[in-house]
Amino acid sequence: MKLTITLAVGALALSTLAAGAQEAPPSRTGEDIFAQRCVFCHDARGWGTRSLARRTPPDQAELLEREVLPEILVRHAVRRGIGSMPQFTPTEISDAELDALARWLATRNAD
Secondary structure, three states: OOOHHHHHHHHHHHHHHHHHHHHOOOOHHHHHHHHHHHHHHHOOOOHHHHHHHHHHHHHHOOOHHOOOOOOHHHHHHHHHEEEOOOOOOOOOHHHHHHHHHHHHHHHHHHO
């Protein structure tokens, strides 16, 4: 009997954890996330923009001016880092926030 109760409590705890592990939608917009986490390096004169200017065409260095910036590239750069850009873990930028950021960057200059 005690074993049954213990197993039931354990199963309930696990299901509660699993339900809590589902990520809620971001409370911030992609634009907010960029302003809080990215703009320091990726504004017009930031380190990230200057670094990109050495490797990309001039019109591609400033992220906010790009006409094409695929979501998959943003996700990859944020999670794995590129060049001198560090990687950001899900505790720093959640998956939902990263989705919002990538979507915003990909669509902001699209025609």
